[in-house]
Amino acid sequence: MEIITKNDRNNNERTVCSLKEIEKRKIVEHNDLITSVAKMDKVPLKIFELAVSCIDTENLPKDNTIYLSKEELFTFFDVSDNGKHTRFKEAISKMQEQAFFEVREAKNKGFKFRRILPIPTVEWTDYDDKVMIRFNQDIMPYLIELKQNFTQYALSDLIDLNSKYSIILYKWFSMSYNQYEHYSAKGGRRAEQVEAYRNPSITVKELRILTDTTNEYKNFTDFSRWILNKPLAEINAHTSFNVTYDKIKKGRSIDSIVFHIEKKRKADDNSYKLEDTAYQEDKARKAETEDKLAIEAMKSKYTTLLLENMLLSPFEMQDTKIMAGLQVHVYPLYDELKALRGLNGVKDHLSYVSSKREEYSKRNVAKYLKKAIEQYLPTVKRQDLNHE
Known part of the structure; x- marks a missing residue:
């Protein structure tokens, strides 16, 4: 892990990723990464998502490196006070010291687990607007090898999500709903299977794993409040989805959750306007x-x-x-x-x-x-x- 603050001679030869038309930017990730456990808080997760939106899968970044503008980065995080540079450095330090993905891939009769630090190198100067971000080569297959089992969603949907759990659930909903749209249009699945993508079910145990809350919010009332109700309120208010859920009991306890996803049609918002x-x-x-x-x-x-x-x-x-x-x-x-x-x-x-x-x-x-x-x-x- 390293944070480099000296000037890179090649910076001027690189193109800085512009976020001026942020409503048009898309993020594409492999489903294995979306279902992985994000061992990080909201800020590192949003920095990662922002960086991924700058990857052009048809023109892959050299050395797994992309460049962001500081000012647009601060705008994305709504940071405008005098301490923004200090807060930026603290966020980068925290991301590199604590943040990693625990990826779970189906292998043979079980799962293969990998822990990947997504962004090991970040470089910037105090006199230039550019921020260099270099992805870990081990994370790149989940970002560029997207022939199948991948999900695309709008960067603009993430801007106003202020909870790590909101971001994780939104990505999971996007993964499921994208499959619903795909098979509704192309066929290849029975009607009940297609509907299951729009109404995905997940056990409480799996949901705790996905949100990294296996040892937190033991009381289900607290779990519902922080992992379901508050995140869904944010998602419904700020993204292209309206989501509700039903609790499914097994005996006297809640065994699983069934979500019901609807896509908004909002004529005054180009970020998710449907023609x-x-x-x-x-x-x-x-x-x-x-x-x-x-x-x-x-x-x-x-x-x-x-x-x-x-x-x-x-x-x-x-x-x-x-x-x-x-x-x-x-x-x-x-x-x-x-x-x-x-x-x-x-x-x-x-x-x-x-x-x-x-x-x-x-x-x-x-x-x-x-x-x-x-x-x-x-x-x-x-x-x-x-x-x-």
């Missing part, structure tokens, strides 16, 4: 898919059984969202039960669910029926296994 034509085409494509799923559901024998057991009303059958939800999330599970117990097994299950209809929430019939079959299927499988 009207593209937006309308995407909207029409989603509506067409929803209609097709709803028609399939209406033809299903399971819909008839739901009507017979008064778990679905004729009025609800006219709602394409409800019917599409049943087709995607519920009927595949009924197929599993049918394979194990036959159609009579499905009938018996729905008869039982109908007998408990006082617990039924009319606001979300698909969610209710999905929960009921998800709770029942493991019991059936366990009984069959014990019988064998």
Whole structure:
């Protein structure tokens, strides 16, 4: 690790990365880096993201080196007081003494772990506007070898995120939502798989690992406040996403979190404005898919059984969202039960669910029926296994 403050003779030959049109700058990273553990606080993480936005993957930086303007760097961090140079030096020192990524890559039957110091060398002078940043050669494959499994997001989305956890979650949401957009347009995944990218699930254990809070916020109320509620409030206020979440229980404890990601369409903000034509085409494509799923559901024998057991009303059958939800999330599970117990097994299950209809929430019939079959299927499988 080193901090160099002498002049580099070659500085004048290098191009300084300009952030004047910051809303147009993009960051591209490999998914393995996005899912890694960032062992650093907010400032080093934002410096790293800012530096990555200056990498041109079609014109790779010589010696893994890029140049930033001090003034634009201070503007990005909203530093305007007289002590900005001192604070900058302190941030760089802290980044090089404490900050590293713990990258986890799937290998064979487990994971391979690597600890990488992302930026070992930073150089600047007290009389020049340039700041030289040299990336660790070990981090470069995650920034330039991007033929597959990579994610792109807007630098402007990170400007107003003031929490390390907000940045980490935003990148994770971007990774998942980018896959949703890709497979929605290109195909190659089942409808329920595509929807899962827009509604990603993560166990609390994995979320603690991702946010480096395994030994912090042991009380779930505190965990929710600092790792979920506050970061999501920032993300919803300052980025291109609106995100909500549901807590999934296993027994009496919270086992996992399901996030629900929506992309904003904001005409007055070019940083994530969707073109009207593209937006309308995407909207029409989603509506067409929803209609097709709803028609399939209406033809299903399971819909008839739901009507017979008064778990679905004729009025609800006219709602394409409800019917599409049943087709995607519920009927595949009924197929599993049918394979194990036959159609009579499905009938018996729905008869039982109908007998408990006082617990039924009319606001979300698909969610209710999905929960009921998800709770029942493991019991059936366990009984069959014990019988064998």
